[in-house]
Amino acid sequence: DAGVTQSPTHLIKTRGQQVTLRCSPKSGHDTVSWYQQALGQGPQFIFQYYEEEERQRGNFPDRFSGHQFPNYSSELNVNALLLGDSALYLCASSPRRRASNEQFFGPGTRLTVL
């Protein structure tokens, strides 16, 4: 059973560019959450998708957008990249109907903005 997978593993972009990160959830999971982890900090919640809709959003600007597909996989898009967007982007999946709602994380995508 594959866990949460993310692609690419590393990415280098320049300021002003746009980036798309991808995530496939763990088998049996239907909810995908995205987190940003800056160096030396804990992950910060970006947003969560369930049934192909954004259900919750953290304190991130509209430059951050996402999508969930019918197979539950998800994309995170960031437009007009800033230097401060350099971080590890983590995707987590969880089963919506389990009360404990444990979230399982992928290995992350390391984004560097130059």
Add this chain to the structure above:
Amino acid sequence: GEDVEQSLFLSVREGDSSVINCTYTDSSSTYLYWYKQEPGAGLQLLTYIFSNMDMKQDQRLTVLLNKKDKHLSLRIADTQTGDSAIYFCAETSLSGGYNKLIFGAGTRLAVHP
């Protein structure tokens, strides 16, 4: 408000017990989690505890929850060099029935011989 605080660093000798502490502010938190992050990797879920429990034990891991003081701890028995990592405490904030995790800044555990 939502805030999770942890001490930043802990150093222990191999074979000793490690205790990592965490405080949180959201009294409506229903579940609290401990995650482990090794260098260059994602987060590994270690264990979690429901807010109506005081303690949960899972092999070498013991979680203690003091709900009155909003204090959570993770005890690792017989700490090994492979336990060296960053440990994150997280609370679930349920908003409209959809959860998000609020993380602390992480505690770096260093295990030395």
